[in-house]
Amino acid sequence: MTARIGVVVFPGTNCEHDVVAALAREGGKAELVWHGERSLGGYDAIVLPGGFAHGDYLRPGAIARFSPVMEAVATFAADGGPVVGICNGFQVLTEAGLLPGALQKNRDLRFLCTTVGIRVETLRTPLTAAAVQGAVLQIPINHFEGNYTCDVETLARLRDEDRVVFRYTDNPNGSVDDIAGVCNAEGNVVGLMPHPERASDLLLGSADGVPLLRSLLEAAGSRASLPA
Amino acid sequence: MSAFHVLVEVRLRPGIADPQGATIERALPALGFTGVHGVGVGKAIRFTVEAADEDHARRQAEEMTERLLSNPVIEEAAIDVRAVVAP
Numbered sequence: 001m002t003a004r005i006g007v008v009v010f011p012g013t014n015c016e017h018d019v020v021a022a023l024a025r026e027g028g029k030a031e032l033v034w035h036g037e038r039s040l041g042g043y044d045a046i047v048l049p050g051g052f053a054h055g056d057y058l059r060p061g062a063i064a065r066f067s068p069v070m071e072a073v074a075t076f077a078a079d080g081g082p083v084v085g086i087c088n089g090f091q092v093l094t095e096a097g098l099l100p101g102a103l104q105k106n107r108d109l110r111f112l113c114t115t116v117g118i119r120v121e122t123l124r125t126p127l128t129a130a131a132v133q134g135a136v137l138q139i140p141i142n143h144f145e146g147n148y149t150c151d152v153e154t155l156a157r158l159r160d161e162d163r164v165v166f167r168y169t170d171n172p173n174g175s176v177d178d179i180a181g182v183c184n185a186e187g188n189v190v191g192l193m194p195h196p197e198r199a200s201d202l203l204l205g206s207a208d209g210v211p212l213l214r215s216l217l218e219a220a221g222s223r224a225s226l227p228a
Numbered sequence: 229m230s231a232f233h234v235l236v237e238v239r240l241r242p243g244i245a246d247p248q249g250a251t252i253e254r255a256l257p258a259l260g261f262t263g264v265h266g267v268g269v270g271k272a273i274r275f276t277v278e279a280a281d282e283d284h285a286r287r288q289a290e291e292m293t294e295r296l297l298s299n300p301v302i303e304e305a306a307i308d309v310r311a312v313v314a315p
Contacts, residue, residue, distance in 0.1 A: 066296070095299065147245075
């Protein structure tokens, strides 16, 4: 059975087609899912792409977390389904409480649109299983609120439990402990500020996101082959 | 039921970096305002709410603040509730 990946679209999401196209290039089958959906039945992985869900009003992700689809995302995650939040999707996942911490305004109050190095810190997630431990990937960032913040207890837990998934090699935004991405305790929910889908072809300047996209497709494939 | 004016003031928790506040603080001396410290930037959210009494109005405002208006991971809030005085 071919794995199906659901790419959630909130009003204001703007990276959904990039994610679908990048996954399709790697042989995946990705489809858009409107945020009003209450069921994610039939999907083997879920991506919350970047953009400005609900205009980022109040706080990025603050309104999106109450979209009907988010209850289904929480259920899918609790069932062990792979969930990846990219940029604004990461912000939505923290607001929804599916990932710890919060994304604050960048340290220097600048919107950052550039390519940065991120180090793969763990292979235990559906986004990194096929990557190389310690590899430094060149991946674009594009955010104003990407400054990862959490309290000291949470940070200690993230480190002890191998839940820091990516670290910046040269911290662009003030994130605590250079964190660019984290996962939940089980490892199946991942959030990151950089955009792997924008590093999916050398023509785009980097193809370093490809191992991450392939990891996700493999994770979705394993889930698709599970007995229902 | 009565109407109540509610003001929710959301601010960053102590210890959370506030780059906007720091930038404003650095700009003030240029205008001649020296000796200004502790500048913090937050949000003020105002609304009126119908409730049986002030306690109910406050409890609703507290729940809204906890669930939507603030992110307790990085923010705290002060809530002010006043009965709407009929003109």
